[in-house]
Amino acid sequence: MHIHNISLENSILNSFISEMRDIDIQKDPMRFRRNIERTGEILGYELSKSLNYKSVNIQTPLGTAAEFISTDNIVLCSILRAGVPLHNGLLNYFDKAENAFISAYRHHKSKPESFEIIVEYLACPSLEGKTLILADPMLATGQSMVATFEALKPFGKPKAVHLVSVIGAQEGLDYVSKHFDADAHLWIATVDEKLTDKGYIMPGLGDAGDLAFGEKLQH
Template sequence: MIKIIGQNNSILNRFIYEIRCADIQKDSMRFRRNLERISEIFAYEISKELQYERAQAQTPLGIAEMFLPADGVVIASILRAGLPMHNGFLNFFDGAENAFISAYRKYSKDGSFKIQFEHLSCPNITDKVLIIVDPMLASGASMVLAYNALMERGEPKYTHIASIIASKEGVEYTMKNLPNKSITLWLGAIDDEMTAQSYIVPGLGDAGDLAYGGK
């Protein structure tokens, strides 16, 4: 399933606007803060899909009946661009478990590249709700590889993938290569094109560089 949160008007689109604008991007603190704020809204929207169970809050004056999330949540981010999103998701799911994946583009002499995974720090994810975060879903290749790498740590109850800006092509590739029954793709916006170097157009440029500088 695909849910495009930015399709409806909300303050979310102000934050997406700011991370897109070349001028506002110059303030890397605001750029990172916007990735966090966007992720807080994604976390809230995704939280609506969790399973809930009855609980009682013992207040100083009585007992309130409530419904609380019952699922174990694992937040998984793809380094390094995913880190500010990871922080934002943790702001709202503060008791979640966490996974970190590092990937890189291994370039061939002809300029083409393959996504390589180097590092995976991840708890057992069996029967948990997995949320994989990466600001850009460009070709979709790293997301699919990340998903497959994570599946070696167990079979999650359900997987949510959160990306702020996706390309049409990346959405198609992801939906084609991942099991649709147990996955929802949460997006801020879908852009039409991609450059030969797999940058989304209009997109925002390189999210990792904008958050953390060149490398």
């Protein structure tokens, strides 16, 4: 897998990540969502450099201009619910993309640190021969990304696969690298060093879904 860690070079993205991490600033859910969205726009721009392009002639009021336009048929798939702001950021740039949505959550077993990924809802167009962008803001263990990709397989074989995340742990990067083809790409804003015993990114930023949309109901 090709891993693109955008944080290896300093940019305005640093400010967005800092605000998402900050325990005081992240209390503003609208700003938190917008920072994820802006991060998605930056990651989408970087990803766009790897797409396929062709030259087309564009008629202007004064003549003809040759421009290079992407030829990829993109399907943008996000993992609910935390993936919605990231999806919106990517969709701002890939506005002609088809869209897919999937729910994936951790089902904890007898021990808090033991869980499995449950997929319950899935809406997806055909993926056959298309470019799949799979978006999830938090790449912790990597199990959600892999489970989601497995659930999408009945919809066809994409010609290219791109994973997009805001924050990941090295363990999660290692896990997806083992489960996706060598020609797949991961675009990530920053990488933290480890996971907690319960599988949460450390230092991370907390629960992205709760920060964006409010705490989940407890059953």
